[in-house]
Amino acid sequence: MPGIEIARAVYDGFAGTLEQRVADFAVALEAHRTSVGLPAPVEAPLVEAIARAGGMDEVTIVDPPAPPTPPDPSPAAPPxxxxxxxxxxxxxxxxxxxxxxxxxxxxxxxxxxxxxxxxxxxxxxxxxxxxxxxxxxxxxxxxxxxxxxxxxx
Known part of the structure; x- marks a missing residue:
């Protein structure tokens, strides 16, 4: 089961760039492992969390709950x-x-x-x-x- 849940609105807020940003950050982290004296790459906290958790395969995008169904109208009073x-x-x-x-x-x-x-x-x-x-x-x-x-x- 995916480990990170993000709201649809948050996902949409990245305007289609989240997957690429996570992939790029994962590559930057891997490159940093062998670097010496260079600062660690930095990204938005959500991008970092997803990359460190294993990538987009670990993400579930959660749609907002459907609005509640209005109750059935009460039966009409008899004439x-x-x-x-x-x-x-x-x-x-x-x-x-x-x-x-x-x-x-x-x-x-x-x-x-x-x-x-x-x-x-x-x-x-x-x-x-x-x-x-x-x-x-x-x-x-x-x-x-x-x-x-x-x-x-």
Missing amino acids: LIPKLVVVERVGIAGKLRDARAALKIGRPDAELSDAELLLRERWEAASTIAQDDVQVRGFLAALGLDPDAILAA
């Missing part, structure tokens, strides 16, 4: 249906009175369980209904209605 549309569809199906009776609309709060009161309050407060609202889908099914048809966009 919201205006409650008025739902009420009209329940009425057209002939189940409006059954729906109001099941919701106990008009009955005093004290006569309702907490769950019944919560269901009624949610129904009365809502202006839109999500197509995947589990409670509403169960309520419509309990009325004998097809939740997919009533909550269709």
Whole structure:
């Protein structure tokens, strides 16, 4: 495995001259071994390190990491249906009175369980209904209605 890793940007910074500079420096080092009284050749620190490590065969050029993949967008929220549309569809199906009776609309709060009161309050407060609202889908099914048809966009 090559012993020196250099970033692609550093390699590119030598503008295509790194290999030749390393080779030339290696030759100069070899010639200096037999010289007497001459100063040692000098090169850029990276060139010297590569030459002393054995040349370009010991180099791995490392590309920058790929930019992170953006996360998948969150799934789209289910469409919201205006409650008025739902009420009209329940009425057209002939189940409006059954729906109001099941919701106990008009009955005093004290006569309702907490769950019944919560269901009624949610129904009365809502202006839109999500197509995947589990409670509403169960309520419509309990009325004998097809939740997919009533909550269709």
